[in-house]
Amino acid sequence: MSILVNKNTKLLVQGITGRDGKFHTGKMKEYGTNVVAGVSPGKEGLILDGVPVFNSVAGAVEATGANASIIFVPAAFAADAILEASEAGIELVICISEGLPIQDMIRITPILKQNGTLLIGPNCPGLITPGESLVGILPANIFKKGNIGFISRSGTLTYEVVNLLTLNDFGQTTCVGIGGDPVAGLYFIDLLERFENDPETIAVVVIGEIGGDAEEQAAQFIAEKMTKPVVAFIAGQTAPPGKRMGHAGAIISSGSGTAAEKIAAFNRAGVPVAKEPNEIPELLRQKLQNR
């Protein structure tokens, strides 16, 4: 088992003819992801890498039965692309595009809710269920099938930590990069709940960072609702207030959103927080032994 994506996922790529879309479609296919269609207005009829291209998401869904979509279109058009997928009945939308205006995300949120669309991102590396389906830009070779669920606000830090997990023989059920924007789709709690309900997952690693209070809410959820052990790491312990650390969401404002607050919240919930990424496998081992 896994969460959100598996070998039955029929993936559509929005922006398949762009540089990134094209490159990662190849990578995802190479991994074994079932990429059934691409969308690029004006390019219908084209076959790219064996994938048929359509003018619209609705057309692609009708012809191929796609049930998930990954978006590579430029930020200024990304909100439109998300809505197009949602209105066409796509259940799961993964937005890789970086730099979406926050107001765009706020405007589309109630419509996604109304349509029952699940969104991951924007500004995220996507997700992977090792051995089954890669939907994103994650480097496939560091992942390994196993029992650990993984959620992260960051991309390359995900690679760093997943690599450590794999080297220490902790394979993964599903790894999800939820992205670093202040207003985004699925967040820690939504995914923790899914991992709690996934019979294959035995423990979860959560990688948070400064800004907002999603980690505090995750801690509360873990304390109240989770039976499976969770281990965490928080990036940005030395970040100065008022400065946006790359990710639009990674900013300490008005003294809140600090790493110290998040670490304290996790500790109160019985979640050990690693001082450095290296410690995560050991903390996980201890947690699993003490069960």
Added chain:
Amino acid sequence: MKIHEYQARQLFRKCGIPVPEDVLCYTVSEVEKAARDLNRMVVVKAQVLVGGRGKAGGVKLARNVEDAVSAAKQILGMDIKGYKVEKVLVADAVDISKEFYVGLINDRNSKTVTLMASSEGGVEIEEVAKENPEKIIKFHINPLTGLLDYQARDIALQLFGDIKIAQKATSIFKKLYKLYVETDATIAEINPLVLTPDNEVLAIDGKMNFDDNALFRQPEILAMREPDEDELVEIDAHSKGLSYIRLDGNIGCMVNGAGLAMATMDMIKLYGGEPANFLDIGGSSSPQKVIDAMNILLNDKHVKAVMINIFGGITRCDDVAKGLIKALEVISTDIPIVVRLSGTNAAEGLELLKQTNLPTVSSMSEAAQLAIELSNNLIFTPHK
């Protein structure tokens, strides 16, 4: 992106929110003239892009022209939390019956624009939130309808009681929301919003920040940008596809990805060093980006050692190595550079780096420790 109070007041005025008269001044003589022209009690207010001006002595009430001149002499040139005051606003000091707070923010949890209002104006809203959270009214605005008349009126009535006054505030709330959404703001605050003895409602201080991701469609807002020296370097880096923030330490770092870059800074600190910067070279890193990044790091006089931490995904380690080799051909430096390459094409990258004699390590903790050690050695043997 931040703007000054005087700029926020301009935006308020433009959309019909009542703001007392004011004049922006750069010199004491300009302040003297402005106070004379206004010909009544004024406030002299430091214009810096940082909060807590009042507490720092950057806001002074002046009863007459002499007072205004002496206030200007004290405030112009003063340092507020590291920001030098280069200009002041001379504003009509209106009579105040009571101070209120109204602000709009993007709320991450409800994923809405959220209006906050309080009868406790004039103090920092964070303090009210801590001490008297029940005194803050919070309202999540439905993005599909916007802030409706009756919703704004209900909040205004709770604050002001009197319907005639509340109607004036209702109009201000609605105008502020419209301005907020139309300019892609991330915060719009009127603090305080004041009630005068003759029952006028006025905005006498304003703060607005904007979404950097939306500046591409906000030329009017972008034109208001007044970056300081550090920000100029950051903006220049941004134009080269780099995300850079200068910090106080001496270990320069170059990393791919924001999360890993933060974790790298944290690790340097954990092992007793101080990071000189945050620097994310982003996802796809051409050799040119690495050259630009090295230029920024090695031009920072405080940097005593550089730690390069790359976990290749989309980024190819051999591209980083090529960029690094090219950079070192152009820039001559004695500063030690520690390299950690992992992930995509790491072996190829490390092979290329053999010609450089740069120390390479396999984990980020080793890289941090070695960089700190080398930065200390450099201090003791400057001619090495």
